[in-house]
Amino acid sequence: MKDVAIVGIGMTPFGELWDMSFRNLFAEAALAAIGDAGVDHIDSMYVGSMSPGLFIHQEHIAAMLADYLGVAGIPSTRVESACASGGLAVRSAIFEVASGASDIVLAGGVEKMNDGADATFALATAADQEYEAFHGITFPGLYAFIANAHMAKYGTTREQLADVAVKNHGHGALNPKAQFPFTITREQVMNATMVADPLRLLDCSPVTDGAAAVIVTTLETAEKLGKPIVKVIASGAATDGIALHSRKDVTTIPSVALAAERAFSQADLTPEKIDVAEVHDCFTIAELVVTEELGFVDRGKSGEAVSAGETKLGGRIPINTSGGLKSKGHPVGASGVAQVIEIVDQLRGSAGDRQVEGARYGLTQNMGGSGASCVVHIMEGVS
Amino acid sequence: MKDVAIVGIGMTPFGELWDMSFRNLFAEAALAAIGDAGVDHIDSMYVGSMSPGLFIHQEHIAAMLADYLGVAGIPSTRVESACASGGLAVRSAIFEVASGASDIVLAGGVEKMNDGADATFALATAADQEYEAFHGITFPGLYAFIANAHMAKYGTTREQLADVAVKNHGHGALNPKAQFPFTITREQVMNATMVADPLRLLDCSPVTDGAAAVIVTTLETAEKLGKPIVKVIASGAATDGIALHSRKDVTTIPSVALAAERAFSQADLTPEKIDVAEVHDCFTIAELVVTEELGFVDRGKSGEAVSAGETKLGGRIPINTSGGLKSKGHPVGASGVAQVIEIVDQLRGSAGDRQVEGARYGLTQNMGGSGASCVVHIMEGVS
Numbered sequence: 001m002k003d004v005a006i007v008g009i010g011m012t013p014f015g016e017l018w019d020m021s022f023r024n025l026f027a028e029a030a031l032a033a034i035g036d037a038g039v040d041h042i043d044s045m046y047v048g049s050m051s052p053g054l055f056i057h058q059e060h061i062a063a064m065l066a067d068y069l070g071v072a073g074i075p076s077t078r079v080e081s082a083c084a085s086g087g088l089a090v091r092s093a094i095f096e097v098a099s100g101a102s103d104i105v106l107a108g109g110v111e112k113m114n115d116g117a118d119a120t121f122a123l124a125t126a127a128d129q130e131y132e133a134f135h136g137i138t139f140p141g142l143y144a145f146i147a148n149a150h151m152a153k154y155g156t157t158r159e160q161l162a163d164v165a166v167k168n169h170g171h172g173a174l175n176p177k178a179q180f181p182f183t184i185t186r187e188q189v190m191n192a193t194m195v196a197d198p199l200r201l202l203d204c205s206p207v208t209d210g211a212a213a214v215i216v217t218t219l220e221t222a223e224k225l226g227k228p229i230v231k232v233i234a235s236g237a238a239t240d241g242i243a244l245h246s247r248k249d250v251t252t253i254p255s256v257a258l259a260a261e262r263a264f265s266q267a268d269l270t271p272e273k274i275d276v277a278e279v280h281d282c283f284t285i286a287e288l289v290v291t292e293e294l295g296f297v298d299r300g301k302s303g304e305a306v307s308a309g310e311t312k313l314g315g316r317i318p319i320n321t322s323g324g325l326k327s328k329g330h331p332v333g334a335s336g337v338a339q340v341i342e343i344v345d346q347l348r349g350s351a352g353d354r355q356v357e358g359a360r361y362g363l364t365q366n367m368g369g370s371g372a373s374c375v376v377h378i379m380e381g382v383s
Numbered sequence: 384m385k386d387v388a389i390v391g392i393g394m395t396p397f398g399e400l401w402d403m404s405f406r407n408l409f410a411e412a413a414l415a416a417i418g419d420a421g422v423d424h425i426d427s428m429y430v431g432s433m434s435p436g437l438f439i440h441q442e443h444i445a446a447m448l449a450d451y452l453g454v455a456g457i458p459s460t461r462v463e464s465a466c467a468s469g470g471l472a473v474r475s476a477i478f479e480v481a482s483g484a485s486d487i488v489l490a491g492g493v494e495k496m497n498d499g500a501d502a503t504f505a506l507a508t509a510a511d512q513e514y515e516a517f518h519g520i521t522f523p524g525l526y527a528f529i530a531n532a533h534m535a536k537y538g539t540t541r542e543q544l545a546d547v548a549v550k551n552h553g554h555g556a557l558n559p560k561a562q563f564p565f566t567i568t569r570e571q572v573m574n575a576t577m578v579a580d581p582l583r584l585l586d587c588s589p590v591t592d593g594a595a596a597v598i599v600t601t602l603e604t605a606e607k608l609g610k611p612i613v614k615v616i617a618s619g620a621a622t623d624g625i626a627l628h629s630r631k632d633v634t635t636i637p638s639v640a641l642a643a644e645r646a647f648s649q650a651d652l653t654p655e656k657i658d659v660a661e662v663h664d665c666f667t668i669a670e671l672v673v674t675e676e677l678g679f680v681d682r683g684k685s686g687e688a689v690s691a692g693e694t695k696l697g698g699r700i701p702i703n704t705s706g707g708l709k710s711k712g713h714p715v716g717a718s719g720v721a722q723v724i725e726i727v728d729q730l731r732g733s734a735g736d737r738q739v740e741g742a743r744y745g746l747t748q749n750m751g752g753s754g755a756s757c758v759v760h761i762m763e764g765v766s
Contacts, residue, residue, distance in 0.1 A: 053437045059509055060752050077464060081460060081461060091458075095482045099478045242450055373446040
């Protein structure tokens with residue numbers, strides 16, 4: 001396999017962008033990434049998007065977006081794995097470059113969720129239609145199961161869940177691209193509208209429009225471009241049963257541990273070496289469980305760790321410095337790509353007020369549904 | 384890039400399979416391919432599917448199908464490019480194997496179109512929603528534009544269009560997996576119910592349930608398995624504007640010519656060297672145009688060629704020996720994979736009554752919508 005690097009990043013603001021269409025969003029992010037990389041062409045592209053068919057009644061988006069971007073002719077492929085679509089788009093681009101088939105590949109993600117569609121229904125298609133969604137459960141309910149189990153088994157508290165949201169809004173307040181760039185208090189979370197007990201409104205990531213894109217190339221080409229280089233040193237992916245009822249222990253998300261194990265093995269690193277991470281906090285409980293699965297904290301100790309400030313900027317292992325899905329927003333297909341962008345910014349040392357000083361190794365963890373799919377990337381800043 | 388081969392094939396019958404669910408279909412095809420290859424595991428998988436979100440309200444299918452197949456844990460990715468989804472799934476698997484990241488990868492395709500959904504609406508999401516579908520046009524209408532233009536410009540006749548359907552049903556009558564395994568006459572096509580002038584019911588591929596899968600591996604591993612080896616010697620893909628109105632000449636499908644040019648260049652072959660081809664005959668006119676774009680017949684001469692028998696079994700360049708989308712059926716996400724299966728069967732010399740004697744080089748051409756995306760593979764039988 002050829003060594004692969006990321007040399008360009010671009011994203012739209014995240015939010016309720018009523019004046020931006022699906023294709024506008026993608027083109028804005030893609031052009032920004034191309035401009036940032038300083039490349040004069042792309043050989044191929046991948047687009048992660050969860051459900052444009054249900055959100056905007058448009059499939060066949062990869063060709064459409066290539067055309068709208070002005071590059072009709074190049075190969076263009078959509079990849080989907082619910083909320084992990086963006087991470088898998090990056091992974092697919094890595095394979096194409098690593099194989100030698102292409103030199104410069106764009107990996108993007110986009111979702112237009114505010115356009116009149118029933119977002120809750122569309123998102124529920126990431127759960128098992130026949131065994132879960134058909135019976136009426138939606139994602140807040142599925143993650144509420146996980147939260148209740150984690151609280152019962154490990155004594156995780158309502159306050160600790162709230163502290164995840166407080167932390168991520170604290171980071172997001174420093175991110176001008178965030179949908180909700182303001183701080184919140186533990187009390188606000190504890191008193192927010194109940195969604196699915198114990199999860200309240202401020203435990204949930206929002207419905208968001210947005211797009212993100214990165215330029216993936218060989219290390220060799222990256223060096224010629226003369227831009228800051230962030231090397232991709234591992235890509236791990238894994239799956240698990242889609243329905244929560246098939247999980248032996250619902251306080252765990254085994255696909256995360258498996259994807260991480262593959263990534264750490266490929267990078268020949270341990271979790272202690274990671275300086276900064278973006279993880280999939282679609283709900284506050286999700287961040288707690290995945291920080292355990294990734295090996296950043298001991299099993300059952302994630303609540304204590306977040307309340308002790310270990311995972312905030314300045315802490316032992318800063319997590320979701322971008323604001324995470326919670327504060328930055330969660331345009332599902334774009335989220336996995338936006339995570340990579342935050343890590344590239346951190347490893348370039350260009351994250352401004354959110355900078356983790358001296359960050360060398362960064363990790364992204366993106367997952368689909370209640371964890372039936374997961375993609376983990378590990379990157380290293382090399383210039 | 385590592386050399387890549389296909390060592391296993393499997394597919395369900397195609398048809399209105401009311402007793403088979405989406406997951407049943409996929410598992411049946413995948414297990415058949417795994418059994419045919421004689422492998423004891425797969426490292427990863429790709430699934431082509433156009434719109435399970437609209438057809439059965441299920442996204443996140445790649446993880447779900449890995450789980451249902453009994454291989455939860457492995458990376459699994461869905462790829463989509465409307466009716467070219469299956470071809471792109473095969474291409475993605477090729478890249479993963481060629482990169483060295485995985486050794487044995489399954490590429491499958493599946494669509495469950497008969498399950499109560501509005502198939503015409505779902506299929507129309509492969510056209511431009513804002514500029515085409517929104518105004519009420521559906522695919523028979525779009526291809527009718529192409530047919531009328533081709534008839535006006537080249538004198539292609541209604542009878543020649545009919546002869547495409549007659550030929551493909553002639554082939555499909557020899558294929559026990561075909562949805563409509565019976566012969567038809569030119570008169571039956573000419574008198575069938577009008578769908579979109581000049582296209583009649585028997586000019587159109589049907590709405591189909593089905594799945595298909597192949598096993599992709601390195602040439603090295605293929606040799607160890609001791610099974611017949613079909614080497615993938617080229618994978619070309621291309622895109623074009625999604626809306627028909629952006630095409631300079633609607634008698635052409637430029638993405639096909641571009642994908643073919645890339646594939647022929649990679650394989651270092653010319654069209655004359657191809658012994659058998661499966662092409663995307665979603666409508667009779669589509670087969671005519673693509674045989675021109677692929678270089679099998681001169682521009683404007685495809686109608687004459689089909690009526691002269693040049694493209695039937697025993698002719699100069701047999702096309703759609705499987706029966707094609709027209710007679711075999713068109714479960715959109717599966718079609719591109721099923722094309723590869725027919726070519727593998729031909730190059731192994733195991734196509735039975737449909738065998739093209741001495742076939743060495745075979746080609747598949749799979750496209751999305753009215754041709755905004757296209758994937759061409761060229762294969763060589765080497766044992």
